[in-house]
Amino acid sequence: MKERVLFSVLLGLSLLTLQTFILPQTCLPQSLPGGKTVLALPEADAQVRRFIEEAKHHTLEVGDATFEICRKEGKLSVSTNNIDDYVRDAARAVIAYYGEFPVEKTIVVIEPTDEYGVGFATSTFEDDGGHGLIEIEIGRGATNSQLRTSWTLTHEMMHLAFPIMGRRHRWLAEGIATYVEPIGRMRIGKLSSEDVWKDLADNLHKGLPSSIDDGGLNKVQGRQRLYWGGALYCLIADVSIRKQTQNRMGLEEALRAVADTGGTAASDWDAEKSLRVADGAIGARVLEDLYDEMAESPGSVDIPELLAQLGVEQSGETIVFDEDAPLAPVRRAIERGTAASLSQSLHDDTTDGTAPSVN
Known part of the structure; x- marks a missing residue:
């Protein structure tokens, strides 16, 4: 069983031999380890750019997207071709879910470490x-x-398809990446539906609150609930949309x-605009209404019952x-994508348009 943990905001320490470094996608300014002082972002960006200019790098094309792969000095057991395949597969998984890669160019910096695995x-x-x-x-x-x-690189690439969220709505961005990453990897044959x-x-x-005092997802403190509370929101939303649209969306x-x-990581969209645009595309207030239910109050979801309804x-x-x-x-439409499931029809007793219950 894989455990998802909150990714370090200080990855750049060894990369740039800096005492401090931060990237906005993982910015948690009140919980930096070791009491480090955060660099002003423009200064950090400048040091990243200087490193990239000096590093060994090569270019990889996947679909219409370009990936510049930069590698810091240090030996790796895996080959350059292995790394290219890793990047290529992660990008393919994103494309399998989103239809295209969300940004034209992405720089991927590889940092060899003494740790095990990815x-x-x-x-x-x-x-x-x-x-x-x-x-x-x-x-x-x-x-x-x-x-x-490894799911890690795919997860990070999925983040590029959605606006960068601040602390209050961090669960939304992490939940989306956590939910869609394995689906994308499944669609390119890297995971089974059972996985x-x-x-x-x-x-x-x-992702469930441990007590009524935990509050809604906007007040989440624990790392696991940050990821899995957001993923649970996504699953409920996915099921609700498909029920309301007869599996058309x-x-x-x-x-x-x-x-x-335009609502990619390159944008300055907030959560409200993102959900409004998302609901506009499906013609119903699913994501916004579910946000109202789960963001501010703890609620509860009968997860075993929901999975049983899906046939899991x-x-x-x-x-x-x-x-x-x-x-x-x-469930099959979630796995295969809507286009592959248009011939599927919901059972008569699931077409009432109601969402799974959040109490």
């Missing part, structure tokens, strides 16, 4: 350079198998509309699908 990562959009910027740690002894099974639903079945409960159409109309049954470490479950067509 480590911390950060993502942002650099306004001055007009490109996405992702930094990722790869252990010197990491294997190609570890790269091929995706097992991940959700194992972890969604971490899902969350991906709503999120694609946000990215297609878990027995120990095994996932089995009930294709006769009321919302099984919705």
Whole structure:
């Protein structure tokens, strides 16, 4: 079972031999480890640019997007081709979900470390350079198998398709990336549908409040709830949209509309505008209404019942699908994408347009 942790905001420490560094996509100014002082962002950006100019780098094209891969000095067990495949597969997963890569150019900085496997990562959009910027740690002894099974780079690339959120709405950006990353990887054959639903079945409960005093997602404190509370919001929204539109649309159409109309990491959109545009694309107030339910008050969701309605049954470490479950067509549409599921129809008792209950 993979554990998702809040990515370090100080990844650039070893990368740039700085005492302090921060990127806005992972900016948590009140919880920096070690009592570090945060550089003013323009200064940090300037040091990143100087490093990129001096680093060894090469270019990779994936679809219409360009990736400039920069590697800091240090030996890695994996080859340049292995890293290229890792970047290419992550980009393909984003394209599989969003239809196209959200920004024209992205710089991917590889930081060799003494850690095991794939480590911390950060993502942002650099306004001055007009490109996405992702930094990722790869252990010197990491294997190609570890790269091929790592979700980290895909998660960071998914962030580029949605506006960068401040602390209050951080759960929304992280929840979207957490929810759509495995779906994108499944669609390019890197995960099975069983893998995706097992991940959700194992972890969604971490998004629930532990007590009534926890408050809604806008007040979330714990890292696990930040990620999985946002992912739970996304699953409920996806199911609700598909029920209301008879499986003609899902969350991906709503999120694609946000990215297609300029709401990427390059924008200065806030959560309210993002959700308004998303709902406008599907012609119903699903995301906004669900935000009203989950953002300010703790609420609760019967996750086992929701998964059962979708036909997801878990027995120990095994996932089995009930294709006769009321919302099984919705589950299949989430897996395959709306275009691949237009021939599917919902059962008569699931077309009332009501959302899964949040109490």
